Amino acid sequence: MNDFSYTQITAAREAAGLLKSKPATVYIAGGTTLLDMMKANLLTPPHLLDVNQLPFKGIKKTADGLRIGAMERMSDVGEHPLVVQQYPAVSKSLLLAASPQLRNMASIGGNILQRTRCGYFRDAAFPCNKRVPGSGCPAIQGDNHNLAVLGTSESCIATAYPGDLSVALMALDAVLTLENTAGKQRRVPLTEFYLLPGKTPQKETILEPGELIVAVTIPAAAHARRSTYLKVRERTSYAYALASAAVGLDVQNGVIRSARVALGGVGAQPWRSREAEALLTGASATEATFRKAAAAALRAAIPQSENAYKIELAQHTLVRALQEVAG
Ligand SMILES: Cc1cc2nc3c(=O)[nH]c(=O)nc-3n(C[C@H](O)[C@H](O)[C@H](O)COP(=O)(O)OP(=O)(O)OC[C@H]3O[C@@H](n4cnc5c(N)ncnc54)[C@H](O)[C@@H]3O)c2cc1C
Ligand code: SF4
Numbered sequence: 001m002n003d004f005s006y007t008q009i010t011a012a013r014e015a016a017g018l019l020k021s022k023p024a025t026v027y028i029a030g031g032t033t034l035l036d037m038m039k040a041n042l043l044t045p046p047h048l049l050d051v052n053q054l055p056f057k058g059i060k061k062t063a064d065g066l067r068i069g070a071m072e073r074m075s076d077v078g079e080h081p082l083v084v085q086q087y088p089a090v091s092k093s094l095l096l097a098a099s100p101q102l103r104n105m106a107s108i109g110g111n112i113l114q115r116t117r118c119g120y121f122r123d124a125a126f127p128c129n130k131r132v133p134g135s136g137c138p139a140i141q142g143d144n145h146n147l148a149v150l151g152t153s154e155s156c157i158a159t160a161y162p163g164d165l166s167v168a169l170m171a172l173d174a175v176l177t178l179e180n181t182a183g184k185q186r187r188v189p190l191t192e193f194y195l196l197p198g199k200t201p202q203k204e205t206i207l208e209p210g211e212l213i214v215a216v217t218i219p220a221a222a223h224a225r226r227s228t229y230l231k232v233r234e235r236t237s238y239a240y241a242l243a244s245a246a247v248g249l250d251v252q253n254g255v256i257r258s259a260r261v262a263l264g265g266v267g268a269q270p271w272r273s274r275e276a277e278a279l280l281t282g283a284s285a286t287e288a289t290f291r292k293a294a295a296a297a298l299r300a301a302i303p304q305s306e307n308a309y310k311i312e313l314a315q316h317t318l319v320r321a322l323q324e325v326a327g
Pocket of ligand 2: 118147155156157
């Protein structure tokens with residue numbers, strides 16, 4: 001590992017000077033993504049700014065819904081009674097992720113900004129357009145069994161966000177609060193936060209340099225209370241999703257009043273399916289409806305040499321998740 005210096009900050013404004021004098025400075029929260037990448041020499045920041053003392057804490061009800069501070073730990077949020085009862089999809093997405101040790105260290109902000117598990121991105125011996133723009137994408141002709149089938153481009157086919165939480169947050173219309181180093185805040189729906197790879201896969205989110213995630217707010221809704229997260233993986237613990245589905249339904253007298261659907265493990269970003277939601281809304285909550293919605297969600301999929309199985313897997317996962325919440 002390269003040498004680096006380290007400072008703790010207690011307010012976003014304290015980062016301004018350091019980012020100016022050392023522009024390659026990066027933030028560290030739990031370190032469970034960042035330190036892995038530094039040990040593999042994929043990132044060599046000269047300076048780390050520890051954001052754990054920032055006052056971005058708390059899990060509380062507000063007029064807009066449930067506000068969760070970005071410095072809260074995955075385990076605390078996943079087990080919080082308000083999250084378990086009012087947003088079961090969010091609780092499950094957190095408790096099915098990683099291991100207990102990782103969940104105790106990892107923060108909500110860091111989870112949202114975790115990086116792809118594409119093997120070529122994680123190995124500095126290989127070219128990779130996301131890591132070194134213009135160097136090529138060996139995954140297209142190579143090992144792509146765990147990569148994306150929706151939203152990919154000729155430059156990159158990775159699931160840029162491989163995790164679970166953002167899939168549930170995306171389905172439930174979560175909004176991020178961001179703060180820049182001048183102390184100015186803005187709110188951005190998570191559906192607008194991640195960028196598709198296009199020709200610039202190195203640019204993954206709309207975050208400006210130095211900008212921090214302060215909190216995530218999830219609106220209260222009937223479909224949020226009746227939601228779930230289903231994850232299919234190669235083994236039952238400690239593995240990323242091959243496919244996952246976050247769904248929320250408001251069903252009255254057998255008719256779906258509102259529906260929310262997002263998929264994980266199959267998209268270049270957590271994949272909200274408006275097509276599936278349109279088919280579900282106003283329809284009867286039956287298996288036939290769910291199958292049509294699942295087909296619509298994957299209609300635009302473009303498989304690679306090794307990941308066509310994900311199309312059927314994601315459809316089954318989505319149907320099962322819808323059946324679970326419909327009862
Ligand atoms: C073995 C293993 C298995 C895993 N399995 C899963 C899984 O199944 N599902 C899953 O969802 N995840 C999984 N993860 C990923 C894990 O959830 C993330 O590593 C973790 O959530 C990152 O949080 P952190 O606080 O440690 O982030 P850090 O490593 O500290 O930071 C990650 C990135 O976010 C930036 N950052 C952190 N906080 C902020 C902020 N508030 N504002 C702006 N930038 C910020 C950092 O600069 C860095 O670029 C796994 C990780 C490992 C190592
Ligand atoms: S899929 Fe994306 S992350 Fe993986 S090698 Fe290609 S460019 Fe890099």
